[in-house]
Amino acid sequence: MSGSEILPLLTYPHHTHIRNSSTSPAQFIPSSSVTYPEQQSWIGWMDWKKRLPMEWLDRFLGINFDGYWSDIECHKEVCEKLHWEGNADLAGVGMVASYIIEMALTTAFVLGVGLLLSARALTTDSAVLDSLFIDPKDTSTKCFSNALQTSVGVFWDTALMFAITIIIAGVTVSWHNSSSYYTMFFASLSSNLATAAVVVVWPLYLPNCRHITYRWAALCVVCMGNAAIATNYWLTGPDSGARAQDIHLSYDWTCLSMRVHHGIQFWPHAVLLVPAFVASLVPITLLAGYILTAILVIQRKIRGLPSPSLDSPVFTTVSIATVFILPGICITMFTLMWVSLAFLIKHRGIVAGVAGPSLQEGYWSFGQILALATWVPTLVDFFAIWKVGLFVALASGLSRLMLILVRPYQDDHIPTSTRNRAFTRYPGQAKDDIQQ
Structure with missing residues (x-):
């Protein structure tokens, strides 16, 4: 079954497409006029709704829905009718x-x-x-x-x-x-x-x-x-x-x-x-x-x-x-x-x-x-916020970038009181850190 043969189904969405075996043209019958045996009971009706339209296509059109999609997937025309061409x-x-x-x-x-x-x-x-x-x-x-x-x-x-x-x-x-x-x-x-x-x-x-x-x-x-x-x-x-x-x-x-x-x-x-x-x-x-x-x-x-x-x-x-x-x-x-x-x-x-x-x-x-x-x-x-730091990092390399993020890279701009408090826990490393 080609994609062009399924297009009438998509062109007339509110009608049930039933092909008469005695005549080649397709006849379109309103879905409300079709009676399904499964609709006699509530359970049967629910089961029928779950199987629609897969078994519906197989029953009335003779289309193997699983085989159709597994063999030839989706034609361009069908995708366009389903609006599957993308957004x-x-x-x-x-x-x-x-x-x-x-x-x-x-x-x-x-x-x-x-x-x-x-x-x-x-x-x-x-x-x-x-x-x-x-x-x-x-x-x-x-x-x-x-x-x-x-x-x-x-x-x-x-x-x-x-x-x-x-x-x-x-x-x-x-x-x-x-x-x-x-x-x-x-x-x-x-x-x-x-x-x-x-x-x-x-x-x-x-x-x-x-x-x-x-x-x-x-x-x-x-x-x-x-x-x-x-x-x-x-x-x-x-x-x-x-x-x-x-x-x-x-x-x-x-x-x-x-x-x-x-x-x-x-x-x-x-x-x-x-x-x-x-x-x-x-x-x-x-x-x-x-x-x-x-x-x-x-x-x-x-x-x-x-x-x-x-x-x-x-x-x-x-x-x-x-x-x-x-x-x-x-x-x-x-x-x-x-x-x-x-x-x-x-x-x-x-x-x-x-x-x-x-x-x-x-x-x-x-x-x-x-x-x-x-x-x-x-x-x-x-860029306006970080430009100076980025320029310094690019000029000095990756090590300088890490220095900007985790440590002061210019000791003169650090208040003395702050620097002293910062190295209180590491008195042995204070001198080396300040020199760096």
Whole structure:
């Protein structure tokens, strides 16, 4: 059976395509007028719905669905009818490059802050880290810790706007009635990637930033929008609403299950749903903290008592929840972020093997170029913040770079009191370290 013979089925999605054995032309009969024996009982009806359209194609058209896909895979025309030719603005080359840049910067900041905290734990005074100057001419604002904090803020604000854009596009595409399951699948993966980066870097920046309320609100909108996209994909199966009567979409779901899911429905759904569920815990945790605080304040106001202090039991409970729950969410999202990226790259390859030359995700488009251009101002800001340290590192070699990051590279700019406190624990090495 060639791809051209199956096109009438896809051209008339709301009709059952039954070929009359006595005549060569195909006759199209409304699906509502066809009676199936399996529909006599509830169990039989459910079983019939699960087998549709695979056995439906075999019964009425004489097409061996498994053999069709295993032998000749998917024709270009069929991919175009199913909208499997790709969506470059969701999973194109430029979008994947943007996701990789975002993931790499997220990982770099997590490691940088982790090394900074580890170094502080090993020193007798945290002021030592404030003397790791990136720019010897500006010792007030260009220390390593301040430069890192500024870089995190620049990156997080850019990642937040990028995530909001992806969420708006994902909601628009996913909730459209004619969207294919392929489009919904990659829209959910893309929104997971954009949301994960914002959630992971969030604790490193928000506690010290200005206008924190607005950023909290934007973060909650991103998390809930991501959850809405994943939930819509989960609930909009082949048996839901109008899609259950659309043979075109049922055919699309079966193709996606066979080619992308490989017959295992749980794991792909888990990759889409688990990150969205974990991210939704962020606004839930924040909302719970605000509710507990409001209840305590209102209760004390009714009793005529003063407002509670920060060391009250409720505030202590909220602080404990913030200290333990939110970092756990961030660590989980960091792992799921890379898992989602691996799934995106893997499934792009699978679909590329099915669609062949008709795949549009290998071509550049306006949206992909715009996504890459989003990170240009961020990279320029990074260069402006770290340029002196980078120039010194390039001039002095890798050893000098390590010296900038972990030790003062110019002793004259370190206050005497700070230098003395720094080497109190290592009196025997103080002279050698100062000479270096």
